[in-house]
Amino acid sequence: MFLEQLSNGIALGSLYALTAVGYTMVYGIIRLINFAHGDIYMMGAFFAYTAIAYFNLPLVPSFLIGMVCAALLGVFIAKFAYTPVFNAPKINLFLCAIGTAIFLENFAMLVWGPETQSFPTMIKNEIYTFGGFKFTKLQAVILITSILLVLILSYIVKKTKIGRAMRCASQDMVAARLMGINTNKVIFITFALGSSLGAAAGTLVAMYYKAVYPMMGFSAGLKAFVSAVIGGIGSITGAMFGGLIMGIAESLGAAYISSGYRDAIAFIILIIILLFKPTGLFGKTVKEKV
Amino acid sequence: MKILEAIGVTKSFGGLTAVNNVDFHINEGEIVSLIGPNGAGKTTFFNLITGVYEPTSGVINFLGKEIHKLKPFDITITGIARTFQNIRLFSSMTVFENIMIGQFCRTEANLANVIFKTKKATVEQEKAREKVQRIIEFLGLESVANEIATSLPYGEQRRVEIGRALATEPKLLLLDEPAAGMNTQEKVEMQSLIRKIRDEGYTVLLIEHDMKLVMGISDRVAVLDYGNKIAEGKPNEVQRDERVISAYLGKEVG
Amino acid sequence: MGNLADVLIKLSIATVILYFVIKILSKGFDKITDIIGNMEGQTRRKLIYIIVGILLILPLLISRYPYILRTSVVAIMYVVLALSLNFVLGFAGQLSMGHSAFYGIGAYVTALLMVNFKISFWIALIASAIVAGFFGFLLGVPTLRLKGDYLAITTIGFGEILRLILVNWIKVTRGPAGIPGIPSPKIFGFTISNNIGYYYLILLLAFFTVFISSRLLHSRLGQGFIAVRDDEIAAEAMGINSTYLKILAFVLGAAIAGMAGSFFATFVHYVNPDNFTYMESVTILCMVVLGGLGSIPGVILGAIVLTILPEALRGIALYRYAIYGLLLILMMIIRPGGMIDMDRLKGGKKNEDFGGNRSNKVIWRTNSSK
Numbered sequence: 001m002f003l004e005q006l007s008n009g010i011a012l013g014s015l016y017a018l019t020a021v022g023y024t025m026v027y028g029i030i031r032l033i034n035f036a037h038g039d040i041y042m043m044g045a046f047f048a049y050t051a052i053a054y055f056n057l058p059l060v061p062s063f064l065i066g067m068v069c070a071a072l073l074g075v076f077i078a079k080f081a082y083t084p085v086f087n088a089p090k091i092n093l094f095l096c097a098i099g100t101a102i103f104l105e106n107f108a109m110l111v112w113g114p115e116t117q118s119f120p121t122m123i124k125n126e127i128y129t130f131g132g133f134k135f136t137k138l139q140a141v142i143l144i145t146s147i148l149l150v151l152i153l154s155y156i157v158k159k160t161k162i163g164r165a166m167r168c169a170s171q172d173m174v175a176a177r178l179m180g181i182n183t184n185k186v187i188f189i190t191f192a193l194g195s196s197l198g199a200a201a202g203t204l205v206a207m208y209y210k211a212v213y214p215m216m217g218f219s220a221g222l223k224a225f226v227s228a229v230i231g232g233i234g235s236i237t238g239a240m241f242g243g244l245i246m247g248i249a250e251s252l253g254a255a256y257i258s259s260g261y262r263d264a265i266a267f268i269i270l271i272i273i274l275l276f277k278p279t280g281l282f283g284k285t286v287k288e289k290v
Numbered sequence: 291m292k293i294l295e296a297i298g299v300t301k302s303f304g305g306l307t308a309v310n311n312v313d314f315h316i317n318e319g320e321i322v323s324l325i326g327p328n329g330a331g332k333t334t335f336f337n338l339i340t341g342v343y344e345p346t347s348g349v350i351n352f353l354g355k356e357i358h359k360l361k362p363f364d365i366t367i368t369g370i371a372r373t374f375q376n377i378r379l380f381s382s383m384t385v386f387e388n389i390m391i392g393q394f395c396r397t398e399a400n401l402a403n404v405i406f407k408t409k410k411a412t413v414e415q416e417k418a419r420e421k422v423q424r425i426i427e428f429l430g431l432e433s434v435a436n437e438i439a440t441s442l443p444y445g446e447q448r449r450v451e452i453g454r455a456l457a458t459e460p461k462l463l464l465l466d467e468p469a470a471g472m473n474t475q476e477k478v479e480m481q482s483l484i485r486k487i488r489d490e491g492y493t494v495l496l497i498e499h500d501m502k503l504v505m506g507i508s509d510r511v512a513v514l515d516y517g518n519k520i521a522e523g524k525p526n527e528v529q530r531d532e533r534v535i536s537a538y539l540g541k542e543v544g
Numbered sequence: 545m546g547n548l549a550d551v552l553i554k555l556s557i558a559t560v561i562l563y564f565v566i567k568i569l570s571k572g573f574d575k576i577t578d579i580i581g582n583m584e585g586q587t588r589r590k591l592i593y594i595i596v597g598i599l600l601i602l603p604l605l606i607s608r609y610p611y612i613l614r615t616s617v618v619a620i621m622y623v624v625l626a627l628s629l630n631f632v633l634g635f636a637g638q639l640s641m642g643h644s645a646f647y648g649i650g651a652y653v654t655a656l657l658m659v660n661f662k663i664s665f666w667i668a669l670i671a672s673a674i675v676a677g678f679f680g681f682l683l684g685v686p687t688l689r690l691k692g693d694y695l696a697i698t699t700i701g702f703g704e705i706l707r708l709i710l711v712n713w714i715k716v717t718r719g720p721a722g723i724p725g726i727p728s729p730k731i732f733g734f735t736i737s738n739n740i741g742y743y744y745l746i747l748l749l750a751f752f753t754v755f756i757s758s759r760l761l762h763s764r765l766g767q768g769f770i771a772v773r774d775d776e777i778a779a780e781a782m783g784i785n786s787t788y789l790k791i792l793a794f795v796l797g798a799a800i801a802g803m804a805g806s807f808f809a810t811f812v813h814y815v816n817p818d819n820f821t822y823m824e825s826v827t828i829l830c831m832v833v834l835g836g837l838g839s840i841p842g843v844i845l846g847a848i849v850l851t852i853l854p855e856a857l858r859g860i861a862l863y864r865y866a867i868y869g870l871l872l873i874l875m876m877i878i879r880p881g882g883m884i885d886m887d888r889l890k891g892g893k894k895n896e897d898f899g900g901n902r903s904n905k906v907i908w909r910t911n912s913s914k
Contacts, residue, residue, distance in 0.1 A: 091639065106869060361780070381774050401796075418764075
């Protein structure tokens with residue numbers, strides 16, 4: 001029972017981590033809680049679903065199509081909804097993100113209908129046991145895909161030229177621009193990467209629960225954001241740990257404490273951590289200079 | 291009479307000691323300047339006096355009271371007001387409203403007073419407005435009193451900030467590079483303004499880079515270098531001090 | 545999926561129309577703002593009397609249209625809610641996104657007291673304000689440490705936890721089934737039973753809220769709030785105890801939201817957890833920001849417009865929330881200061897030569913953004 005919940009938790013946690021990384025990246029660059037991220041995750045799942053259900057494509061190409069389309073969508077949103085308000089007070093940017101979230105949810109309802117669509121089973125439900133540790137093939141796929149994607153992302157951020165530009169822009173946008181970095185390009189690439197990871201997580205979740213629906217991004221987005229904050233927003237490592245902590249705590253909490261409060265567990269952890277470490281586990285404290 | 295006294299004040303950030311064992315005092319009615327090369331710890335010292343930071347060790351007394359453990363707003367209430375190196379005016383307020391904020395801590399109407407507009411609240415508000423009006427006249431800001439403060443030219447914004455500090459009715463006024471970014475004409479005006487403020491009975495502590503300004507108006511000058519106080523005295527004494535010259539010009543002390 | 549092209553075309557058309565409508569209305573709003581801003585005290589007072597007069601006789605005029613009357617009651621209730629959030633967000637600049645929690649607390653306190661203990665509405669109303677205000681205090685305390693985004697997510701968490709308690713604490717709240725049969729309020733022996741009665745009741749509450757907001761804004765405390773909002777460090781340096789003011793704002797906002805909740809409970813005679821979701825908080829937030837942060841007439845207008853708009857768009861039922869989202873984005877791009885901008889309302893001249901730089905108005909400062 002415990003080990004089963006643990007493997008559930010790890011699978012769930014790796015999905016939160018994947019979504020949280022997208023949040024954290026966007027936050028790192030433009031200091032925005034991208035409230036639409038959860039809905040990009042939902043759109044990604046719908047794109048992949050469409051590729052499978054309407055165009056009969058196999059899983060892997062559909063998965064990639066979902067990621068690419070979501071990346072384009074992310075850039076589109078950044079370009080038309082976010083960049084025009086960069087110079088306004090931050091609350092405006094925040095409201096634009098909320099507006100985008102509302103728009104995407106309802107757009108999905110208009111196009112795919114408000115009801116839950118069942119996501120076709122693409123991976124056979126085989127159960128493996130590994131020294132008493134039971135897990136399904138799907139859980140293994142989720143874990144491996146998540147790890148792989150995060151590794152690729154870390155490589156991009158740490159080793160490539162554009163990654164270096166992203167790190168510069170996240171520390172000081174103005175200075176980065178003065179040093180000749182095309183910050184607009186950096187912003188768009190960040191959105192593209194973050195959104196494609198979100199879409200990957202969305203598609204994996206859809207596979208896990210065998211369902212896609214327009215509101216699926218809402219609570220997942222919120223929880224992924226909580227994971228990012230727990231880890232210390234802006235830190236990719238932090239987001240991953242935060243996601244795992246959340247996933248495991250939620251699975252175990254739902255099993256042993258109360259399933260009714262399952263969604264509250266995330267927020268209780270959040271509040272406890274923020275009370276003791278206001279910048280999250282891996283966050284840096286930056287005091288404003290006077 | 292000593293109005294402010296710092297004894298053995300040290301502040302370190304991690305391994306870096308920004309202010310090291312500094313003794314320092316200000317007498318009532320003086321204009322004292324704190325100078326030193328960039329990164330010498332001047333602004334940190336300011337922030338220690340105003341409670342933005344708490345000293346790692348040492349004591350700061352103001353009017354015979356220990357203030358180094360107080361919060362910034364409490365320190366302002368005890369009678370120290372400051373301006374900021376990079377101007378920090380309230381951006382949605384007019385000049386008048388900005389200066390009026392200075393009177394916040396000298397008025398005491400509470401929520402009930404305010405909602406029922408009791409006599410106490412009205413009278414006190416009226417008095418505060420008169421005081422602010424006087425400060426505006428003193429600074430020559432009458433013509434811009436109803437403009438949004440942050441839309442004014444730089445020099446006027448500086449004066450609004452000084453006005454806002456004066457409105458807190460301080461004994462000691464701390465000015466952090468008030469002439470930074472000004473042209474010669476404006477600097478001369480600032481110099482006479484500071485003198486005028488002193489003549490009104492305020493004590494002034496000044497951080498400034500412009501030597502001409504500092505030497506022209508200070509009664510005393512203290513020099514910081516790498517967090518240590520390396521000299522203190524009358525402007526002409528400090529100007530001749532070997533260590534000061536080397537700190538500024540990088541010469542070996544011979 | 546087949547209707548993708550159709551949906552895209554319709555939404556594009558909607559975007560273009562909205563864009564031009566907002567552009568045109570924007571000019572109108574500027575005019576109105578300037579007129580109100582430059583009005584003499586005397587004229588302004590007269591205008592207020594006229595508006596109050598119209599509001600007082602309005603239900604008699606529209607009593608034949610129950611749907612419009614009911615919508616007006618709801619709109620005025622949102623005016624109260626939006627103004628209550630305005631204390632926290634517009635005045636003190638704290639991004640609270642769990643405001644519906646206080647609204648919910650108020651509604652449940654009234655529901656429980658009136659249903660279980662048969663307590664009179666007026667006492668329940670005050671109890672709701674006190675309990676909600678107390679929770680506002682509890683939530684206000686973390687603001688000592690948290691800023692901006694962190695505060696936002698914590699307040700969301702607070703709201704969600706509260707909603708889950710309402711859902712799961714079945715012994716007291718009856719869970720998702722909610723509490724039905726909340727009686728109507730009585731006043732001097734008369735029972736308020738029709739919507740005209742409720743209209744006057746909520747109007748009274750709205751006048752009360754506007755009165756407090758406006759007295760507060762023009763007092764030392766209100767200006768202190770604005771100072772904390774604009775620049776907390778400078779405010780502290782001016783002798784303002786920002787912690788105290790922030791908590792005061794939270795308590796006031798929460799108490800008034802609690803009163804609105806109390807009204808809501810007796811108005812619909814039934815409360816359940818679904819009335820107090822995160823989306824409700826977001827709706828209230830949008831009213832405040834779209835109307836104009838901190839500006840009292842703006843927030844009132846924002847609440848009215850955003851209540852009526854979804855009703856007016858019922859004709860295009862399927863599209864209305866997509867359009868709502870578009871409206872939010874376009875408004876923020878075209879009119880960042882909201883419908884009635886607080887600064888402009890003040891009649892404060894902006895020295896255009898020096899840019900009248902509005903972009904440095906920071907509703908909250910992020911660490912290290914510079």
